[in-house]
Structure formats: structure tokens, C-alpha cells
Amino acid sequence: MRTVAGSADRIVVVGAGLSGLAAALHLAGRGRQVTVVERALGPGGRAGRRDADGYRMDTGPTVLTMPGIVADTLAAVGESLDARLPLVRLDPAYRAHFADGTTLDVRTDAEAMTDAVRAFAGPSEAAGYRRLRHWLTRLYEAEYARFMAANVDSPFGLLTPELARLVVLGGFGRWDCAVGRFLRDERLRRVFTFQALYAGLAPSRALALYAVIAYMDTVGGVYFPRGGVRALPDALAGAAADAGVTFRYATAVASLERRGRRITAVRTDEDERIRCDAIVLSCDLPEAYRLLGGAPHRAWRLRPAPSAVVLHLAASGAWAGTGHHNLLFGECWETVFDDLVRDGRLMRDPSLLLTRPTATDPSLAPPGRQLMSLLAPVPNLADRPTDWDRLGPAYARELLEVVAGRLGFAPSTVDTLHVLTPADWRRQGLVAGTPFSLAHTFAQTGPFRPANLPRTADNAVLAGCGTVPGVGVPTALLSGRLAADRVTGVVAARRVGIGPARRRASDPASGRR
Template identity: 50%
Template sequence: MSRVVVVGAGLAGLAAACHLAGRGHEVLVTERESLPGGRAGRLESAGFVFDTGPSVLTMPQLIADTLGAAGVRMSDVLTLRRLDPAYRAVYADGSTLRVPADRAAMRAEIAAASGPVDAAAYDRFVDWLEQLYDAEWSRFIDRNFDTALDLVSSPRAAARLLRLGAFGRLGPAVRRRFADPRLHRLFSFQALYAGLSPDDALALYAVITYMDTVQGVWYPDGGMHAIPAALAAAVEKAGGQIRYGADVTEILRRGDTGAVAGVRLSGGETERADAVVLTPDLPVAYRRLLPELRPPRAVRKGTYSPSAVVWHLGVRGRVHDDIAHHNIHFGHEWASAFDALLHDGRLMPDPSRLVTVPSRSDPGAAPPGASTLFVLEPVPNLTAGPDWSTEAGPMRERLLQFLDGAGYPTDIVAEEMVTPLDWERGGLHLGTPFSLAHTFGQTGPFRPPNVEKRVPGVFFAGSGTVPGVGVPMVLISGKLAADRIGSYLGTGPR
């Protein structure tokens, strides 16, 4: 039986472990923290429960597939509920738009707010999104690449993407389809998930818009941390082992071939391994565990996504009935705000912000009569921007003023603010939780590979490698790493 050590019990590592254990490998997951989840962690304070990582969940079938790989049915361990609306969008002029779960209801929402022409355009827009998704998913997202030539291994798919305009820019593609500028923002802000402005992102990233606004946004009973908890239980049920409080400090190699032989833990003990999956942020993984190797160019000199300030708040009082689980507050500025953030390395002068209210869907997230809030503002990563040792206080005051003006309760009982400095202390390069931006030169086969050929048996999973950033993508990255190991060890994926 082959033995695989997975370093890190975040979503990518747990996904890899589910697939590996389900395929018959002996699996050990090492995690330096005391609970699973990695960035998808959990914090409790004064009776409030905060999810410290991703707040928006799409593509639940990928969670079901990952659990299924370990022989576990999702319905037995995790309950997901579709949010309706997926989002409430609030604009600087005071108007609002909701994104209902039903396509016909979304069309009606657009008709009422923007008129019949844009409502009709919505149907054509969804058709376009579905075609993009169909052309991209299996051939360009859910697959391993060995060389850039793999891009033309499916010439029909590539030609179809060209016909669909996938290699144009997302912002102009959306503007061509709708007249109402509010819809331009609603259907293109997702580019920021890829670390880019809508006018810089390739139109192929409209698949994120498709996941968000068509396939829907979901929320687990018990909060987002219920996902890694379910995956960890599945790993153990499939025969894998998870060791918490275990920090890997060295990759051990064979003297004859240089291939992986195991890992050394911070306490000095060693664990044998035929293969190792590394899930720390790639620059950190190379620096700490592969210091003798020169990292790939994209890791060293690539374009990294902006960061974010996240403010977790436990407040007295319940939110008003018109406030949704996810609320996007768009600033008046748009292009200039992205220019400041992405090109000038400055705080957005008129920022757009996401406010998530977990207690809206999970009463257990807050004490009776109280609310849990998650406030996110995009900010530059640590290559530029303010000094967060002094800027955190003023940022808190601005966010507090914003929440109060937007009608949220602000009688604070518990709080935790996370700045780029905190992300960096947590092991994220340049203080960004969003890793390498999805520029064309950092997408698909041009993204850092998930196999380190100079050390046979070392593989990667997570947002820095293929296919990229976001909960769906890192779950896929775990499967792709498991596929690589199957090929390396001669067992193959099942």
C-alpha cells in the first residue's frame, strides 16, 4: 500500500486526502492547527461564532463529489441550503437589486428595475454563460496540464471558446449585453475573485458569474466551517489519519534518486511517505520546505491578487428584514476605484464592500437578539498600500461609519479585524488570501504546476496552482493532485 502525507488540512488538502484514501492509499494529513479548515477556520467569542475564511459557497456538487470519493454521502454529513436571494446589491444612488434563486424571478427583477430590453438580454446572457461553462469546465478547468500545448489538445473546444468571445474582456462583454450600468457591476464584480478588474479579466471568467448568479449560492447548516469538518470526518472514515498540532518542517529525500522519502515534524519525529502533497501557499512552501529549489517564475515574479480587510463583528440587535445573507454595497466610483486598488496600490477612494450576515441563515451563529456580521473591503496586498500597523484603527472607524449609515446594528460585543499583515502572519505571501491573480499568463498551463519534477513525489494543491482561487477551484486542485499521485505511483485515478 502506498503511503501519502498531505501537508495541511485546508479544503485543498482534505479534498486530496478524500480522493487518495478512497483510492486505497494510506493517508496521513498533518495540520499545525488544532482543527481542520486552514483558511476556512472558526472563531468563537462571547457567544458568537465566526467563519474566518470563505463566505460565499457555489458549486455544491463538488463537495458531494469529494465526499463521495471517500465513500460518504453528503446528505449523511452535511446540509446545504440555497440562499434566496443569493445577493442583495445596494448602489450609491440608494437603489437595490436582488439576485433571486429562480431564473424567471431574476428576469422579473431586471424587468422591474431596468426595463424589458435588459430583461430579454438577461436570457441571452445566461445562455452565453452556460455555453462558456460547458466549453471550459472539463477541458480547461477540471484537468491537469503538462505543457502549454495541452491548450490545443481540444481544438474544437478552443475554437468554440474563441467564437464565444472568451478571450475578450469581461467588462466590455457585459456592457455590450446590458444598458443599465447597475447590471454591469452586478454581473462583472466577480472578476475581483480572480484578482483582476472587470476590464482586465478575460471573459472566460464569466464562469464565476455563472456559478454565482445562475447555479446559485449556498450555505451549510452550522456555518462554512461545517464543510472542512465534514471532509475531515470523511477522510477518517475512509481510513485516513489526521494529526493536529503537527507542523512539517522538512521534506525527506532518498539518497539514491532524490525522490521523496517522508517528512520531518517540528517535534523531530519522521513519517515515511511515497508521495507528499503540499498545500501551504506556494511561495511559503518553497521557502520553508523546498529551500534548495528555485521556485517557478510565476511564484517569484508573478502578479499577486489584492488583499482584503475582513472585520468579524458580533453585535446586539437583529438586522432589518430587507437585509440579505450576502449584501454587496457598490461605491459610486467603479473604474477609478479599481485603478487605485490594482494599478496604483492605494485604498479604493470610494470602495465597494461585501457584508455577510451569517446569523440571518444560522441562528446559532449569534446569541438571541444579536447578529454576526462579516465585512470585507478589498485593499492592496503588501507590495504597496498603507502601513497596517497604523491604518487598522482608521479602517475600523470607516467601516463602522459605513455599517451605521447602511442600516446595520453596530452595538459591538465581539470583534476581530484581519488585515494584510495578519494574512501574512498566517502564511500567505504578500498578505493576500487570493494568491496569484488569474491573468492570461497565470491561467491553465501557465499557472505554477501541481507537480515538482525536480523532487519526484512532491505535488501541490491549493489556490496557487491549477486550477486557481476559490472553494470550487481548490476542491478540484485536491483531486488533480490525487490524479497526479495515481499516475506517479502507477495506481491511476478511479
């Protein structure tokens, strides 16, 4: 594995998002002097927040999986997950609502989910679910250590026994076909393929190896920290500060100083100079490449993932029939991906994610009130240039009416607190106005994804969802650790964390790195 050249005792990390915080923790735990420079007023990056009138909104990710990776990140400086970030395991992980009026609680306990599938679709589908669960676990075992949690310098580095296992498991086929080998009920297939939206592809186009995302939530489990997902970056930043990491919030990086091919200092927008031996750039790719002096040449154009419109909503009542996370499927599943990915248009028959965090933590809203977020995938601004500042309010009302019709409430009983659109993501500097960065096409997977060790400087490393291993909370944290490994070389973990799940496949905190 290649690492940065020369000494690397003083490190500057640009960006206090999840990947930057993870890099800072791993580097501090390895004895480096770390300074984190962040343009915002606090940590989080894409895991943002907004507070208004007693509502505490998460404006970034709402689904947290694979807590063992969080535990390993904190363990880099001798901290424990239980002390820093108490988590609640959600049961069910999701409640799926289908257009025919049926619902299914998606549980991560094998026996409970088998019983639920049997009652929902019959004994044959229940047996198929057990086989699918076994396949997902084997897929995860084959992928994690070598393809997700390790740096690879070239495609030839993938020629390992694990690659052969992936081939045998059908990892290079199509996701929907792989799931279809086990499940015939079209509603159930949606539950185990909707995660393709996170990868920015239709299940019919996504490689089956990305079904490991379905392993993360339907087998590994979905969790929620008290106080909201914002508690995750707060916990990481707190642990880093206690470990000696210096944070410079409300400070933007204007430029990098160089001596030959080495970056020697960071210049802030107030013309302050922060010296460094190496730098980790965890900002979005366009900003990272601007600071480095240009993007590397690629034979093909980078393809962004679809974006999203997110409504933050408030209401009264108990909202019986909804869980913490609710999948609201439309009638025509295939048209969702045709619209978003193939045609670059708004969904004609929306499938949506409704999250109600007050189902687990009522303190996120005033007494007697519910806080919810509604996520609707939409095309990114490269695929569909749209004046979202003009269109956003009308589309938000349209979405609310769709959800009201499906769940049976009057739109007038729900207050819209805040709306986020691709225009807002673009103002944050996110490529093509999408919080999901680059799609996980084959040409943007593994060693074909933008590398975390750019060739334009000898002591710079990239981290974040635009580089390896990819998009999502667990992968962002892994990206920070992989960046630290590029600086120091691989070191032994302080804690036995998450890896190939040989001992207890359903436990996301078992196994080894």
C-alpha cells in the first residue's frame, strides 16, 4: 500500500464531516498532532442540523447502521461507544407501506423477520428470506475486509481469493436478479433492493455486490442516538478534542502553500498560516481539487448520484401506524428509477422515506408534537437543471399531499418547518447539488473511484464519500480511517471491531478487521 512521502507528524484535516472526524481520531490515536479546519460553526458536514421553535432537525443522514465502525473510530483514542454515544436499536428497522394497503415491519432478528415474512407472503417466501439472509451475510464476509475497509492501489490489488468468492456468490451480476433468486413477492424484493437509491442506481443496473447495503440495515440493524444523528459528529468531535485535536471552526481554507510537490501549510480566508507535514482533504471533491490545483484526468466523466428534496415537518397526535423509519412505496417501482436515473425527471409515482425520530426520542420536538422528515429522491442538477428556489415550495406541497393520501391524514394538520432542495445542496458546495456524491457505477467502484491518494501532491490524502469506499455513514467513517492509513501506514486496531462476520453474522460489532 502506498503512503504519503516524508515525515508526517503535523496533520491538517480540512473539513469536520464524518470522514474528517474519523481521520482526525485515527491520526491522533497514532500520535500525530492534528488540526481540523472547518468553515461551519461546528462539526457534522453533511450530517447537519437545524433548530427552530423547539424542533431539533437532522438535515443530513437519518439512518445509522454498523455501529461497530463508530466504536472502532472512537476506540482509536481509547474511547468507548457506550460512554460517548448511547444508541437505541430500532425494532422494526423500517415499516414498509405498499400501494395495495399492506404493511410489513422489517425486523433484523432472523426469527422475528421470518415470522413476519411468513405472515405477509407465505411459507415459501419465508424460506426464501432465510436463504437471502444467508447470502447477504456471505456477501458481506467476502467484501468487508478487502473491498470496503482496505486501501487498494490498483485493480490488480483486487486479485485475491475474496474476489473469487464474490464471483461465485454472483456479486458481479445485477442486484435485482440476485434478490429475485430468493424472493418472488415483488413487495419483498423492494425491501431488499430500495437501498440501490443510496448507490445512485436502479437495482436492475447496480452490481449485486452493493446488496451489502441491504445487509447493513436488514441484518446488521438500524440504530438511533439520543438527541438525533447530530449526536454522532458531536461525539466524534468531543472525543477528538479530548485526545488533543485542535479544531478551528468558522474558518475556511483559501489556498495551500507548496514547496515542490509537498504541501507545507494551509492558508485560511483570514490569511492565517497553519503549517503541516501532510494534509487530509475531506471536503467535497470539487473543493479538494480546487485546492490541489486541478482534478486528475479521467477517460470518462464522473457521474453524480440523484439528489433529494427533504421536507422537515411537524404535527400533533400519536401517528399510529407509522414507525421511526417508514418506506412509502408507490405502485410503479420500476418507473422510479426510469424517471430519476434514465430520464432525469421527477418521479411520477413517488417512493419516499418518512422518518419520525420522535417515535424514539420525543425530546426532539415540543411536548405533544411530532417531528418528521420526508425524503424524496429527485434528479441532480447535472441531469436536470432546475430552478429549485422557484419550484421547491410547490413540489413540497405536492409531496405532502401524496403522503397524506397514502397515510390518511389532512395536509392542513401538518406544518412544514423547512425544505431542502438541490439548490441548497449546491450552495453547500456539493457536486451537482446532490448530498449523495458520485453514483456507484462500475466505473466509479473500488479502484475506479476517485483515488484517495492524488498524484498532484506527495503528502495529500482525500477522504469523504466522493472517494473510496463510497457513500453512506459507515463508509464515510471508513474513508477517514483509510485516509489515516495512507498517512501512517496500517496499524493494529485498539479494539476488535467489525469485520467478516464469522462468529455472529447478525451482530454488526463482531469479527475482526
